Amino acid sequence: MISLVSYLAISLLLFFIGLTLMIARKNIVAILLGIELILNAAALNFVAYSRFAASNIDGHIFSLFVIVIAAAEAAVGLAIVIHYFQLKETIHIDEATELRN
Amino acid sequence: MYVNILFLTSALLTVGCAVAMLIARNIMHSCIFLLGTLIGIAGLYVTLGADFVAVTQTMVYVGGIVILMLFAVMLTGGKEFVSRAQKLLGLIPAMGNKWSFGIAFLTSFVFVLSQFVLIKNIVKGVEVTKEAKPFVSTVEEIGELLLTDHVLAFELSSVLLLGALIGAAIIARPRKERVAND
Numbered sequence: 565m566i567s568l569v570s571y572l573a574i575s576l577l578l579f580f581i582g583l584t585l586m587i588a589r590k591n592i593v594a595i596l597l598g599i600e601l602i603l604n605a606a607a608l609n610f611v612a613y614s615r616f617a618a619s620n621i622d623g624h625i626f627s628l629f630v631i632v633i634a635a636a637e638a639a640v641g642l643a644i645v646i647h648y649f650q651l652k653e654t655i656h657i658d659e660a661t662e663l664r665n
Numbered sequence: 666m667y668v669n670i671l672f673l674t675s676a677l678l679t680v681g682c683a684v685a686m687l688i689a690r691n692i693m694h695s696c697i698f699l700l701g702t703l704i705g706i707a708g709l710y711v712t713l714g715a716d717f718v719a720v721t722q723t724m725v726y727v728g729g730i731v732i733l734m735l736f737a738v739m740l741t742g743g744k745e746f747v748s749r750a751q752k753l754l755g756l757i758p759a760m761g762n763k764w765s766f767g768i769a770f771l772t773s774f775v776f777v778l779s780q781f782v783l784i785k786n787i788v789k790g791v792e793v794t795k796e797a798k799p800f801v802s803t804v805e806e807i808g809e810l811l812l813t814d815h816v817l818a819f820e821l822s823s824v825l826l827l828g829a830l831i832g833a834a835i836i837a838r839p840r841k842e843r844v845a846n847d
Binding site (some may be wrong): 566570571574576577578579580581582583584585586587588589590591593594596597600601604607608611612614615621622624625627628629631632633634635636637638639640642643644645646647649655 | 669672676686687691695696699706713718726738740741742765768770774776779807811818822828835
Protein backbone atom coordinates (compact mmCIF):
# COMPACT_ATOMS: atom_id res chain seq x y z
CA MET A 565 0.00 0.00 0.00
CA ILE A 566 2.70 2.49 0.98
CA SER A 567 4.90 3.01 -2.05
CA LEU A 568 7.62 5.39 -3.04
CA VAL A 569 5.13 7.50 -4.96
CA SER A 570 3.14 8.41 -1.85
CA TYR A 571 6.24 9.74 -0.13
CA LEU A 572 7.21 11.65 -3.26
CA ALA A 573 3.74 13.16 -3.43
CA ILE A 574 3.95 14.38 0.18
CA SER A 575 7.41 15.79 -0.49
CA LEU A 576 6.18 17.53 -3.64
CA LEU A 577 3.32 19.14 -1.74
CA LEU A 578 5.66 20.28 1.02
CA PHE A 579 8.07 21.76 -1.52
CA PHE A 580 5.23 23.54 -3.31
CA ILE A 581 3.85 25.02 -0.11
CA GLY A 582 7.29 26.06 1.08
CA LEU A 583 8.09 27.78 -2.19
CA THR A 584 4.77 29.60 -2.18
CA LEU A 585 5.36 30.70 1.41
CA MET A 586 8.81 31.94 0.49
CA ILE A 587 7.64 33.97 -2.49
CA ALA A 588 4.37 35.35 -1.19
CA ARG A 589 5.04 36.44 2.38
CA LYS A 590 6.45 39.82 3.27
CA ASN A 591 7.70 38.94 6.74
CA ILE A 592 11.31 37.74 6.82
CA VAL A 593 10.61 35.17 9.55
CA ALA A 594 7.83 33.66 7.44
CA ILE A 595 10.27 33.34 4.54
CA LEU A 596 12.62 31.41 6.83
CA LEU A 597 9.68 29.12 7.72
CA GLY A 598 9.24 28.42 4.00
CA ILE A 599 12.92 27.55 3.67
CA GLU A 600 12.56 25.05 6.52
CA LEU A 601 9.69 23.35 4.70
CA ILE A 602 11.72 23.08 1.49
CA LEU A 603 14.70 21.58 3.32
CA ASN A 604 12.41 19.05 4.99
CA ALA A 605 10.92 18.03 1.66
CA ALA A 606 14.41 17.36 0.30
CA ALA A 607 15.42 15.34 3.36
CA LEU A 608 12.24 13.27 3.13
CA ASN A 609 13.07 12.46 -0.49
CA PHE A 610 16.55 11.30 0.48
CA VAL A 611 15.24 8.90 3.10
CA ALA A 612 12.42 7.60 0.87
CA TYR A 613 14.80 6.80 -1.99
CA SER A 614 17.20 5.23 0.47
CA ARG A 615 14.51 2.78 1.52
CA PHE A 616 12.88 1.98 -1.80
CA ALA A 617 15.58 2.35 -4.44
CA ALA A 618 18.91 1.70 -2.77
CA SER A 619 20.49 -1.06 -0.78
CA ASN A 620 22.48 1.20 1.55
CA ILE A 621 21.49 3.90 4.01
CA ASP A 622 23.51 6.79 2.63
CA GLY A 623 20.26 8.73 2.27
CA HIS A 624 19.94 8.80 6.06
CA ILE A 625 23.38 10.40 6.30
CA PHE A 626 22.42 13.01 3.74
CA SER A 627 19.23 13.88 5.58
CA LEU A 628 21.20 14.22 8.82
CA PHE A 629 23.49 16.71 7.10
CA VAL A 630 20.44 18.54 5.79
CA ILE A 631 19.23 18.89 9.37
CA VAL A 632 22.63 20.24 10.45
CA ILE A 633 22.68 22.78 7.62
CA ALA A 634 19.12 23.83 8.47
CA ALA A 635 20.08 24.41 12.10
CA ALA A 636 23.06 26.58 11.13
CA GLU A 637 21.01 28.49 8.57
CA ALA A 638 18.18 29.13 11.02
CA ALA A 639 20.56 30.40 13.70
CA VAL A 640 22.39 32.84 11.43
CA GLY A 641 19.24 33.92 9.58
CA LEU A 642 17.33 34.68 12.75
CA ALA A 643 20.31 36.53 14.20
CA ILE A 644 20.38 38.75 11.11
CA VAL A 645 16.61 39.30 11.36
CA ILE A 646 16.81 40.27 15.01
CA HIS A 647 19.74 42.61 14.39
CA TYR A 648 17.91 44.21 11.46
CA PHE A 649 14.82 44.69 13.59
CA GLN A 650 16.86 46.37 16.30
CA LEU A 651 18.20 48.79 13.73
CA LYS A 652 15.19 49.57 11.60
CA GLU A 653 12.14 48.57 13.69
CA THR A 654 10.61 46.66 10.80
CA ILE A 655 10.97 43.26 9.15
CA HIS A 656 9.28 43.98 5.86
CA ILE A 657 11.28 42.27 3.13
CA ASP A 658 10.88 45.06 0.58
CA GLU A 659 12.47 47.62 2.86
CA ALA A 660 15.41 45.49 3.90
CA THR A 661 18.28 46.93 1.95
CA GLU A 662 21.01 47.64 4.48
CA LEU A 663 22.14 46.27 7.81
CA ARG A 664 23.85 49.29 9.33
CA ASN A 665 23.05 52.89 9.98
CA MET B 666 -1.15 -2.56 9.71
CA TYR B 667 0.26 -0.26 12.36
CA VAL B 668 2.63 1.14 9.77
CA ASN B 669 -0.30 2.04 7.53
CA ILE B 670 -2.13 3.81 10.34
CA LEU B 671 1.03 5.70 11.30
CA PHE B 672 1.67 6.64 7.69
CA LEU B 673 -1.85 7.98 7.14
CA THR B 674 -1.83 9.95 10.39
CA SER B 675 1.60 11.43 9.72
CA ALA B 676 0.82 12.30 6.12
CA LEU B 677 -2.41 14.05 7.10
CA LEU B 678 -0.66 15.92 9.92
CA THR B 679 2.19 16.97 7.64
CA VAL B 680 0.17 18.22 4.70
CA GLY B 681 -2.66 19.68 6.77
CA CYS B 682 -0.34 21.66 8.99
CA ALA B 683 1.66 22.84 5.97
CA VAL B 684 -1.48 24.17 4.31
CA ALA B 685 -2.49 25.80 7.58
CA MET B 686 0.95 27.43 7.73
CA LEU B 687 0.33 28.89 4.32
CA ILE B 688 -3.04 30.42 5.10
CA ALA B 689 -2.63 31.36 8.76
CA ARG B 690 -3.04 35.08 9.38
CA ASN B 691 -0.89 35.19 12.47
CA ILE B 692 2.77 34.31 12.09
CA MET B 693 2.77 32.85 15.60
CA HIS B 694 0.16 30.34 14.43
CA SER B 695 2.35 29.60 11.43
CA CYS B 696 5.18 28.64 13.78
CA ILE B 697 2.92 26.33 15.77
CA PHE B 698 1.72 24.68 12.56
CA LEU B 699 5.36 24.23 11.55
CA LEU B 700 5.68 22.20 14.74
CA GLY B 701 2.89 19.88 13.56
CA THR B 702 4.47 19.53 10.14
CA LEU B 703 7.84 18.58 11.61
CA ILE B 704 6.30 16.02 13.96
CA GLY B 705 4.43 14.53 11.00
CA ILE B 706 7.67 14.26 9.04
CA ALA B 707 9.29 12.50 11.99
CA GLY B 708 6.41 10.00 11.87
CA LEU B 709 7.03 9.50 8.15
CA TYR B 710 10.69 8.79 8.92
CA VAL B 711 9.56 6.12 11.37
CA THR B 712 7.43 4.47 8.69
CA LEU B 713 10.49 4.50 6.43
CA GLY B 714 12.52 2.61 9.02
CA ALA B 715 14.80 5.57 9.75
CA ASP B 716 14.70 5.58 13.53
CA PHE B 717 17.84 7.65 14.11
CA VAL B 718 16.79 10.32 11.63
CA ALA B 719 13.34 10.49 13.20
CA VAL B 720 14.78 11.05 16.68
CA THR B 721 17.24 13.63 15.37
CA GLN B 722 14.42 15.42 13.57
CA THR B 723 12.37 15.53 16.75
CA MET B 724 15.24 16.77 18.90
CA VAL B 725 16.81 19.30 16.55
CA TYR B 726 13.79 20.63 14.70
CA VAL B 727 10.92 20.31 17.14
CA GLY B 728 13.02 21.05 20.20
CA GLY B 729 15.40 23.59 18.75
CA ILE B 730 14.55 25.35 15.54
CA VAL B 731 10.85 25.91 16.23
CA ILE B 732 11.70 27.44 19.61
CA LEU B 733 14.26 29.66 17.88
CA MET B 734 11.61 30.72 15.37
CA LEU B 735 9.16 31.51 18.18
CA PHE B 736 11.83 33.63 19.87
CA ALA B 737 12.47 35.50 16.64
CA VAL B 738 8.76 36.11 16.08
CA MET B 739 8.28 37.43 19.59
CA LEU B 740 11.40 39.60 19.48
CA THR B 741 10.41 41.13 16.16
CA GLY B 742 6.77 41.66 17.04
CA GLY B 743 5.25 39.32 14.46
CA LYS B 744 3.70 42.19 12.62
CA GLU B 745 1.15 41.50 9.92
CA PHE B 746 1.59 43.13 6.56
CA VAL B 747 -1.95 42.87 5.30
CA SER B 748 -3.29 45.66 3.18
CA ARG B 749 -6.75 46.35 4.53
CA ALA B 750 -8.08 47.51 1.19
CA GLN B 751 -8.47 44.08 -0.32
CA LYS B 752 -11.84 42.44 0.10
CA LEU B 753 -12.13 38.92 -1.20
CA LEU B 754 -8.76 37.44 -0.30
CA GLY B 755 -8.21 39.72 2.66
CA LEU B 756 -9.54 37.06 4.99
CA ILE B 757 -7.18 34.31 3.93
CA PRO B 758 -3.58 35.35 3.28
CA ALA B 759 -1.49 37.03 5.89
CA MET B 760 1.44 39.30 5.32
CA GLY B 761 1.06 39.61 1.58
CA ASN B 762 -1.55 40.71 -0.85
CA LYS B 763 -3.51 38.69 -3.34
CA TRP B 764 -1.17 39.56 -6.17
CA SER B 765 1.88 38.27 -4.38
CA PHE B 766 0.05 35.06 -3.46
CA GLY B 767 -1.23 34.57 -6.99
CA ILE B 768 2.16 35.11 -8.56
CA ALA B 769 3.79 32.87 -5.97
CA PHE B 770 1.32 30.06 -6.65
CA LEU B 771 1.88 30.35 -10.38
CA THR B 772 5.66 30.51 -10.10
CA SER B 773 6.02 27.60 -7.74
CA PHE B 774 3.55 25.52 -9.79
CA VAL B 775 5.52 26.09 -12.98
CA PHE B 776 8.80 25.45 -11.17
CA VAL B 777 7.63 22.20 -9.57
CA LEU B 778 6.10 21.03 -12.85
CA SER B 779 9.28 21.71 -14.81
CA GLN B 780 11.43 19.97 -12.21
CA PHE B 781 9.02 17.04 -12.19
CA VAL B 782 9.21 16.58 -15.96
CA LEU B 783 12.97 17.00 -15.93
CA ILE B 784 13.55 14.47 -13.18
CA LYS B 785 11.07 12.03 -14.70
CA ASN B 786 13.00 12.10 -17.95
CA ILE B 787 16.40 11.80 -16.32
CA VAL B 788 15.77 9.20 -13.65
CA LYS B 789 14.05 6.40 -15.48
CA GLY B 790 16.52 3.75 -14.48
CA VAL B 791 15.82 3.81 -10.75
CA GLU B 792 14.94 0.34 -9.58
CA VAL B 793 12.24 0.41 -6.97
CA THR B 794 11.99 -2.54 -4.68
CA LYS B 795 8.50 -3.74 -3.99
CA GLU B 796 9.05 -5.93 -0.98
CA ALA B 797 9.17 -4.24 2.37
CA LYS B 798 12.54 -4.46 4.04
CA PRO B 799 12.51 -5.55 7.66
CA PHE B 800 12.84 -2.78 10.21
CA VAL B 801 16.26 -2.94 11.79
CA SER B 802 18.05 -0.43 13.94
CA THR B 803 20.17 1.90 11.83
CA VAL B 804 22.12 3.59 14.61
CA GLU B 805 25.21 1.37 14.42
CA GLU B 806 25.43 1.58 10.65
CA ILE B 807 25.02 5.37 10.65
CA GLY B 808 27.72 5.72 13.29
CA GLU B 809 30.11 3.59 11.28
CA LEU B 810 29.40 5.42 8.04
CA LEU B 811 29.79 8.83 9.65
CA LEU B 812 33.24 7.97 10.95
CA THR B 813 34.51 6.10 7.89
CA ASP B 814 33.02 7.05 4.52
CA HIS B 815 31.63 10.47 5.38
CA VAL B 816 34.18 11.59 7.93
CA LEU B 817 35.23 14.67 5.94
CA ALA B 818 31.66 15.96 5.71
CA PHE B 819 31.18 15.15 9.39
CA GLU B 820 34.18 17.23 10.48
CA LEU B 821 33.31 20.04 8.07
CA SER B 822 29.79 20.20 9.49
CA SER B 823 31.21 20.59 12.98
CA VAL B 824 33.33 23.52 11.78
CA LEU B 825 30.27 24.96 10.04
CA LEU B 826 28.20 24.71 13.22
CA LEU B 827 30.93 26.41 15.25
CA GLY B 828 31.17 29.21 12.71
CA ALA B 829 27.41 29.64 12.59
CA LEU B 830 27.20 29.77 16.38
CA ILE B 831 29.94 32.38 16.72
CA GLY B 832 28.55 34.37 13.81
CA ALA B 833 25.03 34.36 15.23
CA ALA B 834 26.28 35.44 18.65
CA ILE B 835 28.32 38.29 17.15
CA ILE B 836 25.57 39.50 14.83
CA ALA B 837 22.77 39.41 17.38
CA ARG B 838 24.59 40.80 20.40
CA PRO B 839 22.89 43.74 22.08
CA ARG B 840 23.40 47.18 20.63
CA LYS B 841 24.27 48.83 23.95
CA GLU B 842 27.78 47.41 23.95
CA ARG B 843 28.41 48.70 20.49
CA VAL B 844 27.24 52.17 21.39
CA ALA B 845 29.43 52.11 24.50
CA ASN B 846 32.42 51.00 22.47
CA ASP B 847 31.89 53.77 19.98
